[in-house]
Amino acid sequence: MARKESITKQMILDVAFMMAREEGMQNITARRVAERANCSTQPIFRSFQGMDELTDGVYDRAVAFFQDYYRLYPRLEKTPFCNLGMAYVAFAREEKELFRILFVPEKPRKSLYEILNGSTENVKSEIQKAAAAGCQDPGGLFMKIWIFIHGAACMTMTGDYDLSDQETRKLLNDVCQSFMN
Amino acid sequence: MARKESITKQMILDVAFMMAREEGMQNITARRVAERANCSTQPIFRSFQGMDELTDGVYDRAVAFFQDYYRLYPRLEKTPFCNLGMAYVAFAREEKELFRILFVPEKPRKSLYEILNGSTENVKSEIQKAAAAGCQDPGGLFMKIWIFIHGAACMTMTGDYDLSDQETRKLLNDVCQSFMN
DNA sequence: CATATAAAATAACAAGTGTTACAAAACATG
DNA sequence: CATGTTTTGTAACACTTGTTATTTTATATG
Numbered sequence: 442m443a444r445k446e447s448i449t450k451q452m453i454l455d456v457a458f459m460m461a462r463e464e465g466m467q468n469i470t471a472r473r474v475a476e477r478a479n480c481s482t483q484p485i486f487r488s489f490q491g492m493d494e495l496t497d498g499v500y501d502r503a504v505a506f507f508q509d510y511y512r513l514y515p516r517l518e519k520t521p522f523c524n525l526g527m528a529y530v531a532f533a534r535e536e537k538e539l540f541r542i543l544f545v546p547e548k549p550r551k552s553l554y555e556i557l558n559g560s561t562e563n564v565k566s567e568i569q570k571a572a573a574a575g576c577q578d579p580g581g582l583f584m585k586i587w588i589f590i591h592g593a594a595c596m597t598m599t600g601d602y603d604l605s606d607q608e609t610r611k612l613l614n615d616v617c618q619s620f621m622n
Numbered sequence: 623m624a625r626k627e628s629i630t631k632q633m634i635l636d637v638a639f640m641m642a643r644e645e646g647m648q649n650i651t652a653r654r655v656a657e658r659a660n661c662s663t664q665p666i667f668r669s670f671q672g673m674d675e676l677t678d679g680v681y682d683r684a685v686a687f688f689q690d691y692y693r694l695y696p697r698l699e700k701t702p703f704c705n706l707g708m709a710y711v712a713f714a715r716e717e718k719e720l721f722r723i724l725f726v727p728e729k730p731r732k733s734l735y736e737i738l739n740g741s742t743e744n745v746k747s748e749i750q751k752a753a754a755a756g757c758q759d760p761g762g763l764f765m766k767i768w769i770f771i772h773g774a775a776c777m778t779m780t781g782d783y784d785l786s787d788q789e790t791r792k793l794l795n796d797v798c799q800s801f802m803n
Numbered sequence: 804c805a806t807a808t809a810a811a812a813t814a815a816c817a818a819g820t821g822t823t824a825c826a827a828a829a830c831a832t833g
Numbered sequence: 834c835a836t837g838t839t840t841t842g843t844a845a846c847a848c849t850t851g852t853t854a855t856t857t858t859a860t861a862t863g
Contacts, residue, residue, distance in 0.1 A: 442836090442837070442838055443837080443838045443839035443840075444838075444839045444840040444841075445840080445841085446840065446841095447840075447841080448840085448841080459834080476836070480842085481841065481842045481843075482842095483840080483841055483842065483843090484840075484841065485838095485842085487840075541844090
């Protein structure tokens, strides 16, 4: 009785998300999304109320993407903090635009902690492990480490920090050691 | 023999810099600058080849502004590192847009180190003091502290870190202590 | 004072934006 | 197969951007 849908909401979100990943959120425009989806701008505005709703969807995908990235990142380090640090810095290096969208946003959406709380239940439990292992004030310890990791990652994103995984590993281990005492 | 210039290059730069300070670089447009300068867009394009040249000038002013800010910031702390940290975090809190322009830029201009080298000759000399005071590898120490400070400042800019000066002071002292051992 | 000349204002152009009105096309059901 | 309904494409509107052509304005010098 009616025409078959050929450009789905998912397809549009896929295209827009890839564009955000490659060029950043501010370069997403209706016509450019349409071009990359090989269609006119019409299917976009059928699936979304407006460009804001589309970029909101892209943002949500970025959150999920990071959480998957972190969940699947190999845990090769000695402590959960170092694992978190290695993954976070690697994300900043490999996904600069997404890192900016998520962790240095111009318009605040979710806070760092909201994003991480979807990913770091394991980390939180590991904080308790650290506490059980004799560390007093594990919350303060986590804050310090997190600030350090965030600094290294932000500098990685901008190119002001460019160490190898091996060097980063050593740095994180050193710093964690320093903070534990 | 000719009309007197009433809108100078300096006036335009002043206006554009204040706009960058309040709303960020990406909101600087020819017409908005003209409006705040109470003139048409014509004097802008007489003084500058194009908007890029104007924003370059704004960036240079931002660099100088930070360097002045840092030079004049009171030195109340026990170590030069803590002084640097307090000033840097305060700048991130009080000048969020300028901090973003300078230290989390989308298009890289000057690196962190280039900007600081205009401000931190004192810091560099203090590193040598630290070395003389018995610290081995003062360069590595400075890097760790700088990463930490940068993390705290970036989180301050985005609102993910919001501690009082007193709490920040304690945190910096703790962390410096940790790194020194 | 008249005038030449530089500066500023006006107004336009071309390009790009979000968004929407309308026409064309495709397809499931009668 | 015809038809009605939904999706898609086309084309436009209103707006904003950088930039420039042209006109108006002010002023230092003759």
